[in-house]
Amino acid sequence: MYDAKKLKEIEKSLAAWAKKTLEILDKRPEREERFETLSGIPVERVYTPLSTPESDYMKDLGLPGSYPYTRGVQPTMYRGRLWTMRQYAGFASAEASNKRYKYLLEQGQTGLSVAFDLPTQIGYDSDHPMARGEVGKVGVAIDSLRDMEALFDGIPLSKVSTSMTINAPAAILLAMYVQTAAGQGLDSEKLKGTIQNDILKEYAARGTYIFPPAPSMRIITDIFAFCSGNIPMWNTISISGYHIREAGSTAVQEIAFTLANGIAYVEAALEAGLKIDDFAPRLSFFFNAHLDFFEEIAKFRAARRLWAIIMKERFGAKSPKSLMLRFHTQTAGCTLTAQQPQNNVTRVTLQALAAVLGGTQSLHTNSMDEAFSLPSEEAVQTALRTQQLIAYESGVANTVDPLGGSFYVERMTKEIEESAQTYIDEIDEMGGAVTAVEQGYIQKEIQESAYAYQKAVEEGHRIVVGLNKFQDEEVPPKNLLRVDLGVTESQVAKLKQLKAERDNIAVDSAIGKLKKCAQGSDNLMPPIMEAVKSYATLGEICDALREVFGEYTAVSTL
Amino acid sequence: MPVAKKKIRVLGAKPGLDGHDRGIKVICCALRDAGMEVIYTGLRQTPEQIVQAAIQEGVDVIAMSVLSGAHDYLFPKVMELLKKAGASDILVIGGGIIPEEDVPSLKDVGIQAVFGPGTPTMDIVRFIEENVSQ
Numbered sequence: 001m002y003d004a005k006k007l008k009e010i011e012k013s014l015a016a017w018a019k020k021t022l023e024i025l026d027k028r029p030e031r032e033e034r035f036e037t038l039s040g041i042p043v044e045r046v047y048t049p050l051s052t053p054e055s056d057y058m059k060d061l062g063l064p065g066s067y068p069y070t071r072g073v074q075p076t077m078y079r080g081r082l083w084t085m086r087q088y089a090g091f092a093s094a095e096a097s098n099k100r101y102k103y104l105l106e107q108g109q110t111g112l113s114v115a116f117d118l119p120t121q122i123g124y125d126s127d128h129p130m131a132r133g134e135v136g137k138v139g140v141a142i143d144s145l146r147d148m149e150a151l152f153d154g155i156p157l158s159k160v161s162t163s164m165t166i167n168a169p170a171a172i173l174l175a176m177y178v179q180t181a182a183g184q185g186l187d188s189e190k191l192k193g194t195i196q197n198d199i200l201k202e203y204a205a206r207g208t209y210i211f212p213p214a215p216s217m218r219i220i221t222d223i224f225a226f227c228s229g230n231i232p233m234w235n236t237i238s239i240s241g242y243h244i245r246e247a248g249s250t251a252v253q254e255i256a257f258t259l260a261n262g263i264a265y266v267e268a269a270l271e272a273g274l275k276i277d278d279f280a281p282r283l284s285f286f287f288n289a290h291l292d293f294f295e296e297i298a299k300f301r302a303a304r305r306l307w308a309i310i311m312k313e314r315f316g317a318k319s320p321k322s323l324m325l326r327f328h329t330q331t332a333g334c335t336l337t338a339q340q341p342q343n344n345v346t347r348v349t350l351q352a353l354a355a356v357l358g359g360t361q362s363l364h365t366n367s368m369d370e371a372f373s374l375p376s377e378e379a380v381q382t383a384l385r386t387q388q389l390i391a392y393e394s395g396v397a398n399t400v401d402p403l404g405g406s407f408y409v410e411r412m413t414k415e416i417e418e419s420a421q422t423y424i425d426e427i428d429e430m431g432g433a434v435t436a437v438e439q440g441y442i443q444k445e446i447q448e449s450a451y452a453y454q455k456a457v458e459e460g461h462r463i464v465v466g467l468n469k470f471q472d473e474e475v476p477p478k479n480l481l482r483v484d485l486g487v488t489e490s491q492v493a494k495l496k497q498l499k500a501e502r503d504n505i506a507v508d509s510a511i512g513k514l515k516k517c518a519q520g521s522d523n524l525m526p527p528i529m530e531a532v533k534s535y536a537t538l539g540e541i542c543d544a545l546r547e548v549f550g551e552y553t554a555v556s557t558l
Numbered sequence: 559m560p561v562a563k564k565k566i567r568v569l570g571a572k573p574g575l576d577g578h579d580r581g582i583k584v585i586c587c588a589l590r591d592a593g594m595e596v597i598y599t600g601l602r603q604t605p606e607q608i609v610q611a612a613i614q615e616g617v618d619v620i621a622m623s624v625l626s627g628a629h630d631y632l633f634p635k636v637m638e639l640l641k642k643a644g645a646s647d648i649l650v651i652g653g654g655i656i657p658e659e660d661v662p663s664l665k666d667v668g669i670q671a672v673f674g675p676g677t678p679t680m681d682i683v684r685f686i687e688e689n690v691s692q
Contacts, residue, residue: 118574118575118576118577118626118628119575121575122575122602124575129604130575130602130604131575132631132632132635133574133628133630133631133632133635134574134575134576134626134628134631137626137627137628138576138626138627202577206577207576207577207578207579207601207602208575208577246578246580247579247580248580248584334580336675337675337676338674338675338676339676371655371674371675371676372655372657372658373627373655373657374627447583447587450580450583450584451583451584451587451588454584454588454679458678458679458680464676467676476657476658476659480657480659482657483627485630485631554600554601556598556600558570558583558586558587558596558598
């Protein structure tokens with residue numbers, strides 16, 4: 001970007017400045033001997049045009065909405081439309097969660113994000129022995145289409161987009177959503193939303209897997225194929241770094257492992273015979289917004305550039321939409337402290353700001369009380385207001401990629417891109433992300449980073465305000481949200497009633513067809529749709545698939 | 559010379575369906591670095607499986623972690639089964655996302671300590687060393 005003569009001049013001045021500065025350092029040393037980002041990337045005293053000497057503006061950055069999308073995926077970004085404010089929510093019963101969704105929409109939220117309870121996520125009905133104690137706890141319990149209908153009762157699905165954090169049974173919940181919309185008279189072609197549907201990070205970091213990798217990858221590619229014909233506006237997957245980061249990874253590992261997983265899904269789909277530009281435009285991503293402000297902004301920009309290059313160079317995608325990395329962001333839950341919880345509002349503000357400056361398409365801001373329990377309504381409101389403040393008061397949404405061109409941010413973007421690429425190459429050599437997970441490589445890498453971070457905090461190398469510095473007397477918070485064990489009883493009663501009222505012959509026939517399909521190679525979505533429509537339960541459908549596919553056993557890395 | 563002490567044996571356990579294992583894995587590593595023998599169950603263990611593993615492995619300590627809110631069912635269930643199996647001498651501690659107001663009832667059923675977010679791992683090491691019966 002600079003001519004050689006100008007760079008030489010800067011180099012000369014910088015050398016003189018460094019010499020002078022070193023003299024001062026003898027008398028007044030800096031706070032640290034070595035500065036580094038949260039992920040351990042060294043940070044220089046100052047960045048100049050010399051920090052990215054090879055930089056080619058049009059090649060590396062380009063313009064907003066153009067390859068390689070470093071500056072953002074849309075030409076006008078938030079000047080056109082703000083990011084979607086989407087708070088992840090769900091607890092207890094469909095009825096209780098429906099009330100919370102209506103509250104959030106009234107408060108100005110612009111999209112829904114459904115949290116399911118663990119039995120739903122792992123394919124157990126609420127009356128299963130493994131579900132004991134877990135029903136309705138971390139999300140809403142959905143046993144059948146009947147619960148799904150109650151969940152969206154009175155919410156026009158033509159007007160909202162809905163994101164569902166569901167992975168192993170994603171096909172089933174998607175089928176329930178389509179049926180619920182049909183009940184509202186809405187055609188599936190008009191549906192907007194996302195299913196997480198990212199099984200690889202479940203094996204690596206989040207834990208809600210059911211089936212082994214091979215049939216899981218088949219279900220995922222079946223969903224890609226089905227949606228491209230039937231639900232064209234649906235995001236068929238949200239390839240997630242969020243949970244990898246929460247499990248303890250660094251920023252570089254977060255995007256490296258996520259993009260490696262992305263590559264694995266693309267390869268699986270190509271192998272299944274799909275055409276790249278038919279499914280790639282509907283792939284979406286999900287990242288974490290952590291503490292180190294500039295590192296995070298650089299991470300989002302690097303991820304966009306890397307993915308664009310991968311899709312273009314490696315997979316030969318032609319459609320611009322295939323090259324765009326669109327992503328949702330959530331602030332880092334693992335950074336919330338139980339100590340002085342009000343400080344979490346400030347943490348979340350900084351993290352949310354980083355996500356916006358990094359060009360996110362949608363955002364969830366955590367609530368201050370989440371180190372104790374699911375958030376209360378009051379805490380959620382503050383979290384949502386934080387986004388609204390950034391959007392409407394701070395002015396940061398008025399221009400595209402405001403930090404583009406910052407010597408530091410550009411250098412950091414480059415560095416994260418290169419380090420992540422090194423990891424991706426390593427995973428490629430191992431045989432890809434599926435093999436890397438099966439061998440426990442990803443898990444081990446994350447685990448080591450997590451332990452190193454914990455040690456840094458305990459040794460005082462990392463300051464956590466209110467935890468290992470500036471401590472204060474702690475007062476346990478009040479007004480926490482509680483989900484009592486009573487939800488189980490009402491879900492179990494509903495299941496009993498459902499099984500007594502539905503056409504059980506139709507259910508058996510649908511389940512039989514599903515099993516047969518699973519044994520063959522036809523697309524699983526049509527028989528899943530039929531089973532859902534017959535009011536077969538989530539557990540019944542998953543059991544049928546368990547019978548054919550078997551279950552995944554985790555590798556031990558400890 | 560002091561007699562070499564027998565190593566403390568710990569079972570790190572994840573009862574229920576919760577997949578958040580960052581905390582328990584970090585604690586397992588820290589206990590190991592502190593000289594204890596640590597066995598980690600992995601995810602999705604039923605209370606029955608945990609008690610069986612504890613007895614089979616002859617552990618002195620069970621360290622359980624739950625972040626899903628299901629501690630109110632799972633922790634007491636483990637304690638009940640331990641009692642039935644005549645293994646109440648095992649020191650049981652818990653951690654995760656556990657509201658303060660739940661702690662007294664967990665202690666009532668025999669959970670010796672509950673460690674919340676932000677607990678230094680050294681506090682857990684020290685607690686085990688001071689309270690384990692060998």
